[in-house]
Amino acid sequence: MPIPGSKTNTGNTVLRIGLAQINPVVGDLIGNSELIKAEIAKAKDQSVDVIVFPEMVLTGYPVEDLALRPAFRQASQDKVAQLASEIKELGAGEMLAVVGYLDEGAKPLNAVALIHDGKIKARYVKHHLPNYGVFDEFRNFAPGTDSLVVRFRGVDIGIAICEDIWQDLGPVSELAKRTPGLVLVPNGSPYERNKDDARLALVKKRVTQIGAPLVYVNMVGGQDDLVFDGDSLVVNESGDLLSRAPQFQSHLGITDIKVAVNSSNPDLIISDSVNQTPHPNTSVNQIAERIPEAQEIWQALVTGLRDYVLKNGFKSVALGLSGGIDSALVATIAVDALGKDKVFGVSLPSKYSTEHSLTDAKDLANNLGIGYRVIEIEPVVQSFKAATELTGLAEENVQARVRGSLLMGISNQEGHLILATGNKSELAVGYSTLYGDAVGGFAPIKDVFKVDVWNLAKWRNETARKNNQTPPIPESSISKEPSAELRPGQKDSDSLPEYQLLDRLLDLYVDKNGDAAALVAAGFSQDLVDKVIAMVDRAEYKRRQYPPGPKVSAIAFGKDRRLPMTSRWKER
């Protein structure tokens, strides 16, 4: 309950805010706590008043059903209390630290602690629990009900968490009524392309509604099939962008904000006296430029792969290099993520492999400077054919499975994580062999359509040229007609529409959840629509067994799109 009559002064002051855009690891309470303290130490050196961390930074995010484990909830609560005293021991007890963590009432809670002077002074619980797309928060948490405004250094600070500011009702309208001088918002907001800078637009809208500056802090890093891109930002009460952090990088953004004092009736007064001395000069209020879309997607893919490898303790990755564009792109992403010494390419030619496939694979490996070996699969394929009858599609698939088994053998022998190289177009229509080209622990481009695979390859080569480096991807891998090379003269276009056409159709059906009627209205023939939709629906069972990979689109295959395997629904 607000303290009656505590609105006793007017005027402005300047608060120095630290936006701690960091990369926690799910479940690593100790490591995340150390990360948090390191940022606080840096912030202290720069005279920061308030430091804001991302949503559930202490536990990592999303914790999924770890929230349902009592020992984990207890450990999170213990750790945040310990952190509070450790911050004071660092000599940073005067700073207000806003730290997301897992708390519990009758059910688990997605909460932030307001830490000051070695203690948790207040707690805010997220109201709006997203339960769509990749999110299951209504499954894992109970919603909060109370708003929170605390007075710190004379400034009445309101809190919201992520989804709270994406909904018009609830916390936003409640905060607007309470006239805070400043609003702080920790976030766990995954990257998704084509968002048209929705975050900045949203923050500006909320600033106008609430009438106070807003500090938006998002995490960076990869967590299974999600990538967080940071993009933390501050907008002042006039709607001007004051600072913005670089995307995909850990970053402590220091921002000085002019804020009103004593503007509300706070729930709690932590300190009443405004800052008396001006903050020392330092590099504050920097606005990182937004990066172009191709680079954004590239960094998302690099980040997703890098963090899956590093957070899971793998030392290296290996993949099959076919000479085609998909494996070339994945190898290049892997080198950008991990460095060339940690990436191993294996060429696995069959009797149907063309000469240029081998040359292109070798050129790629040379360009990237990665380990490279060639294993002829024909003798192994022959041994399968001697063991049992395999013709037609069965023979095609056995080649893919021999390659998969050889890669997994190398993985078991040498310890590499195997990367699957399938793209979203293939995954959509089931153009892959289960336990063949689908093997692997991570699939870096599973959410990238084939046309974007080409676009990214061209962009990456062009970027290399601009930096006077060798373009990594052989031009012929980009320009040649796609083929799985599982039978003589095979082309993807034998069984699939041209990718330019297919991908536009898939984008409407999968990413935009469009009806068959909408696809026909968009100009695709009924026959093509029926054929492609049938392929997509039938391949659901294959996708269920496919490795995880970073979501970069509006609807990625995986927990974003939960369709039954057993279904007779035909959309037409």
Added chain:
Amino acid sequence: MPIPGSKTNTGNTVLRIGLAQINPVVGDLIGNSELIKAEIAKAKDQSVDVIVFPEMVLTGYPVEDLALRPAFRQASQDKVAQLASEIKELGAGEMLAVVGYLDEGAKPLNAVALIHDGKIKARYVKHHLPNYGVFDEFRNFAPGTDSLVVRFRGVDIGIAICEDIWQDLGPVSELAKRTPGLVLVPNGSPYERNKDDARLALVKKRVTQIGAPLVYVNMVGGQDDLVFDGDSLVVNESGDLLSRAPQFQSHLGITDIKVAVNSSNPDLIISDSVNQTPHPNTSVNQIAERIPEAQEIWQALVTGLRDYVLKNGFKSVALGLSGGIDSALVATIAVDALGKDKVFGVSLPSKYSTEHSLTDAKDLANNLGIGYRVIEIEPVVQSFKAATELTGLAEENVQARVRGSLLMGISNQEGHLILATGNKSELAVGYSTLYGDAVGGFAPIKDVFKVDVWNLAKWRNETARKNNQTPPIPESSISKEPSAELRPGQKDSDSLPEYQLLDRLLDLYVDKNGDAAALVAAGFSQDLVDKVIAMVDRAEYKRRQYPPGPKVSAIAFGKDRRLPMTSRWKER
């Protein structure tokens, strides 16, 4: 809004209720509609007044994200309207039919239509949307807000859907206030062992609270990783069980119930006049005996496999027969589900396979009368070893992967669905080879611990003996020590605790979601607890790529237990 003053009469009448415990297919609006009409025709012949179908029977259940597709919602609404007129055309327009379907308002709705005289007279929308365990209903539907009581043949009938009666507040207390004469509850309630007859206890409790008889109708059949066991039942207002349908079987249960007339202020009067003539004599109010637990689990596994195969249009299944207990059990389940002519066993011996493994596999195939062939894998394994260095674990795994690739080759060549034979204990600790023994489209015993695999095998043999049939599973497959036979003299117990011990620990950790501390308190050593928990947590990535299989436990691997792969949380 209730019609004021419509409570105009007292006394009792008898309604004849049809409990249509049927097996719909998800997405099959046409087929499900035909099923519904066939039941209505049967019910008409038996002078049924009211026929009640399971939850979302028209669309199948659960539809998951199909609910988010506008064309599917529209098709469901169109189909239920069409069904209403077709029921009248059948001459059954006088019957009240309670049909679950997918409707929509601002969001998709889990609804039932009350159909009479060729029209949808009323609609009820589910209030409580389960969003835990295997359920994602808060993701897919908006909750209903209004209760519904309609007067039919003078009886005021209230409606609730499934989860509505599992929660104390909401529809149950609302219905209690409205004093209906009868309550009808369509359900989509999956089988789970050890429920201790929770449904009957619940229904009795609700009857007492509401003060009216309750009709509980559940579906049967398998849908991906769920199995519905029926168990439809009626309890009268004194709490007596009036009828109960046999589990796992499609069944139209005819039940005569004495009910109060004009007991409420209904929202709608469909017909005011009570039944004048007594119902003809027929076989009504039958109470099927509950089957013993082993048989219950067996039927769940058989149903899950049968429906995955049939609903997805497969003609046959194939699996590797190792001579061990897991593959023997799966083969026997498959024969019970599909008949011996649709099951094909493949023995894939290596140089480490013992003589008895081959004999046991062959004996099993003979006992079952299934197709059987032997393929020696050694030459194929040698071809892999010639292609690349494979020693130790890599060599062990290549044997498993050669087997997997051979099975998939046979699948591609001959069209069988491959069955994976892993049990829950193996899946839990990661004791399986990705793309090796883990290959397959369906995994019938993935939710059955090893000790239960033995118990079920003994039960199945014993049942055969009682029926003077040959026990299918060779005794030595049951009695011998478990071994993967991937190296000389290998035993599961080399790397795992004894299964009797392991399974009790896994039951606490996985099925009961117990903390490490709880496991130690239950008497397991800290070392063992730490070791097993680490194995379970580390194997999450393997389980993600494992085929689906029927849930029979409280928490099955899959959508019941959503844990991150990338996690550093160590529970201790």
